[in-house]
Amino acid sequence: ETGVTQSPTHLIKTRGQQVTLRCSSQSGHNTVSWYQQALGQGPQFIFQYYREEENGRGNFPPRFSGLQFPNYSSELNVNALELDDSALYLCASSRDRLGEQYFGPGTRLTVT
Amino acid sequence: GESVGLHLPTLSVQEGDNSIINCAYSNSASDYFIWYKQESGKGPQFIIDIRSNMDKRQGQRVTVLLNKTVKHLSLQIAATQPGDSAVYFCAETSGRGSTLGRLYFGRGTQLTVWP
Numbered sequence: 001e002t003g004v005t006q007s008p009t010h011l012i013k014t015r016g017q018q019v020t021l022r023c024s025s026q027s028g029h030n031t032v033s034w035y036q037q038a039l040g041q042g043p044q045f046i047f048q049y050y051r052e053e054e055n056g057r058g059n060f061p062p063r064f065s066g067l068q069f070p071n072y073s074s075e076l077n078v079n080a081l082e083l084d085d086s087a088l089y090l091c092a093s094s095r096d097r098l099g100e101q102y103f104g105p106g107t108r109l110t111v112t
Numbered sequence: 113g114e115s116v117g118l119h120l121p122t123l124s125v126q127e128g129d130n131s132i133i134n135c136a137y138s139n140s141a142s143d144y145f146i147w148y149k150q151e152s153g154k155g156p157q158f159i160i161d162i163r164s165n166m167d168k169r170q171g172q173r174v175t176v177l178l179n180k181t182v183k184h185l186s187l188q189i190a191a192t193q194p195g196d197s198a199v200y201f202c203a204e205t206s207g208r209g210s211t212l213g214r215l216y217f218g219r220g221t222q223l224t225v226w227p
Contacts, residue, residue, distance in 0.1 A: 002155070033213070042201050042217030043156065056214055090155050097213040103148075103155030 002026060004093050004104035012110045013081050021076040021107045025093030031055070032074040033101060034066060037088040049074055050097050078109075086111045124224045131192045133221045135185040135202035142204035146215070147176060147187045151198045159187070159200075189223075197225045 003026035013019050025032050031050045035043035045058035049068035063079040072093070078085055088108050092101035125131050137145070143164040148156035162169045162176045162185075169176050175188040185202050199220040206212060 002157075004155075031213070033215070035215075035217075040219070042203075042219050043215070045214045045216065048213055056212065058214065092155075092215075094213075098207055100146075100158060100161070101215060103157070105153070105155050 002102035002104065004091065004102050006089075006091055006104040006107050008107060009105070010108045010110075012112065015081055015083060015111055017081050017111075018077065018079045019081060019109060021078075021089050021091075021109070023074045023076070023091035023093075023104060025072045025074065025091075026102055029093035029095055029099075029102075030072050031094045031097050031099065032068055032072065033092045033094070034074070034076050035090040035092065036060070037090055037106070039087070043090055046076070048097065055097060081111045083111050085109065121219065122222045122224070124226060125192050127192060127194060127225055127227050129192055131187075131189040131196070131223060131225075133187045133189075133200050133202075133223065135187075135218055137183050137185060137202070137204050139204060139206070139216070140183070141206050141208075142216075143207055144205050145176070145178060145185050146203045146205075147174075147185075148201045148203060148217075149196075149198045150201065150220070156201060192223075192225050194225045194227060197223055199223070 005024045033048040034046040037043040047057040052068045068074045088106040090106045092103045146161040147159040150156045160171045173190045201220045203215040203217045
């Protein structure tokens with residue numbers, strides 16, 4: 001176990017809805033990175049938060065947004081859900097921006 | 113561009129045999145490479161890493177080889193066990209520039225170990 005937790009475990013939403021996913025980082029870690037993993041694919045980088053600021057973003061539209069709190073936990077928000085947003089969403093925490101990333105178990109999002 | 117790919121999507125081995133999983137990368141600026149293991153229903157788990165100033169690194173039953181000339185990475189698992197059955201990903205990252213700290217993953221290789 002990495003000490004990184006995510007909630008909820010599974011989620012089913014309808015196209016057009018909004019969703020919020022949560023991640024609690026490992027103790028002592030100030031950086032959280034979010035990844036999207038489609039079925040049969042490797043994780044794709046969404047964005048990273050370092051000390052409550054966005055520190056880099058992958059090729060995802062603005063309807064993907066995030067937040068990091070003073071305790072370094074983080075949220076991923078997705079607006080106007082599309083069918084292609086169905087995936088496993090992973091968060092990873094690290095001691096700093098370059099540190100080893102420890103992954104949580106993920107949230108499985110299904111959009112119908 | 114920045115991409116990491118794998119040569120084989122599946123690999124089946126007999127218990128006790130050695131396994132070799134290969135990976136190609138295209139970004140010459142990448143200076144840090146990691147192998148992850150992902151079991152069903154779980155997040156990726158760190159196995160071993162290697163920096164670009166090294167050719168080889170060994171861990172417990174695992175060895176990573178890096179060939180920068182041909183941009184190739186491999187993971188060798190000795191005496192493969194049923195518990196090694198999982199999807200294996202290589203990932204690359206850079207410690208500098210605008211992509212600092214981002215991990216780029218390939219598709220993965222499904223390793224199945226038969227008793």
